[in-house]
Amino acid sequence: MSHIAVTLPDGSQMRVPPGTTAHEVAERISPGLARAALVAEIDGTLTDLSAPIEGDASVRILTSRNEEALEVYRHSAAHLLAAATLELFPETKLGVGPPTKQGFFYDMQRETPFTPADLEKIEARMRAIAKKDPKNERVWIPREEALADYKRQGEFMKCELVEEKTDEPQVSIYKTGDRFTDFCRGPHVPSMGRIKAFKLLSVAGAYWKGDEKRERLQRVYGTAFFSKKDLRVHLRRLEEAKKRDHRKLGRELDLFSIQELAGPGLIFWHPKGGTVRRVMEDWLREQLVARGYGLVSTPHVARHGLWQTSGHTEFYKDDMFKPMELDDSLYQLKPMNCPFHILIYKNQLRSYRDLPVRLAELGTVYRYERSGVMHGLLRVRGFTQDDAHIFCTPDQVESEVLGCVDFGMEVLRVFGFSQFTVELSTWDGGKGGKYAGTPEEWKLAEDGLFEALRKRGIEASVMPDEAAFYGPKIDIKMVDAIGRSWQLSTIQFDFNLPRRFGLEYIGADGKAHSPVMVHRALWGSVERFFGVLIEHYAGAFPLWLAPVQTAVLPITDHQIEYAEAVAEELRKAGLRVEVDGRSEKIGFKIREAQLQKIPYMLVVGKREAESGTLSVRHRKKGDTGSRTMEEFLDHVRPLIESRDASA
């Protein structure tokens, strides 16, 4: 056979001699494509452009128009980073340098840590190297030679990688220019000059293989994009995220604080944050009642024995606050609400006629998070879950899950999340032996989850072998206003606790049966959900949630009395109102109200006081002109009552 057939994406075929490279194929299609080409996809696998094609194959040439090429591009950027670092700091030893969702990093070992100034130097050197445009060449060398070379260079991590990743006689090495070689299977962009837009962002600690006991490394983070414009957009988004940081807004808007004297990870809700929370909770409780949940309240501590029955003392020990020793027993601060709800279920003999039993609680729990992991409201030691447990019969499973999914969708809608993704975590089919529950239970539960999503036309990614050991689950991830996604809602089956507590109900047959237990939280926790809301809305809560809905701003001291009267009437109508009676200019008061992100500012001066009207300014629309009190209330009330997320 003197020629091979190369099939192109449009279905056309090209006959070329064996050993033709993807780059040559690109050249034959068009010189422009060859210039733009970054990487090839041969029979579905990303491959260097320089790789020879030996047999019939389908070939796609990827350029910066193809998202798939970005990962390769960033991987090459990581190599560029390593090459530049070695030039400047030759004593540095290399670990791994993969692309990530947001960019790339390289783990490196060096005695003295890199400083931000070092990063600048490295970045400058990366530019200098890119300018020289060295080729990225893949060469195969004997494994023993690679090991010997790395050993000689003291590259202990590379040695380990070679030993671990391959036992082939030949290993693949990428060479960039004369000095830098990396054990890597690629692929890479043809040359470093192709990397047009990159930036080093930070340096952080890491461990070789993520193991605290191994060598500590420095992970240099960077990001790279196809164009300078894309990079700018990305960096601007990082800036935007910084501006929305709920810790910053929490302070500026006086929503909450964390007090050193009280301890880390413990949240103090200030009146304004507390107001938002109350309004959120009011909505939630209304929903729970309407959806047939029974609202319960349970203690914050319980005897140790309860946690032994539930298994927490055994499996959850490291995450719990240490027990307190009292006269009669050890007591344990609760890390979860489940055992308490189970005790309520168990407190009486249940008939199948009683099921489903849905117990809901805004239950405050305490978990001893490790000291380095706390993060504002998103990761704390004391938090309140919008928790519920549903105990039902096997044939109620599907409709109960459906109810939870619908409730979850309502949470998304009401709080203004128009995008979301869903993950369905299933077991391994019982192969690993690490899961509780019988195959029948798993089938029932997983079918219920699948069926509920199918009925609602919700697309989910199935995550095999990602379930909790006690049951499968659905996780809903909300995508916020700037495209970040947050895992909050979760609907989980639990085959473990009902067994440990010996739960039962009497069926129509007069015999005892085991109920199915579903655990669900939609906000996840009030703290975390609130934190996400702050960032989602950038602190500008919709009218129905805003801690102060309207500010009344008298223009001079002479209108204070009128302003107070207006405020009083609005409060009677149920609005949250503040009067700014300071002797400041109206421009100043408006500025402050704007910075506090108050939805409506009612400016009242001589004209309004005399005519009994209000001059209405909206935080986004600006001055909207003069209204009467009735007109304003008629406008605002429906927005509040409908909980309009966009108002």
Place this chain on the structure above:
RNA sequence: GCCGACGUAGCUCAGUCGGUAGAGCGCGUCCUUGGUAAGGACGAGGUCACGGGUUCGAGUCCCGUCGUCGGCUCCA
């Protein structure tokens, strides 16, 4: 918990070579009564995170503790 950086007024930050602390905003008082994003003057406000050490002398140098931030790991 681990690695790194950091901790100065309520907030954001300056403080050189070790010589007992500054600015802006905010706060208070006064002046000003101004029509849609910052009017002016004066004033109060500090255990320089905490504890120890070095030094004639420590915000500054060293050690420890606590906390924060960025990561690792983990997670609602």
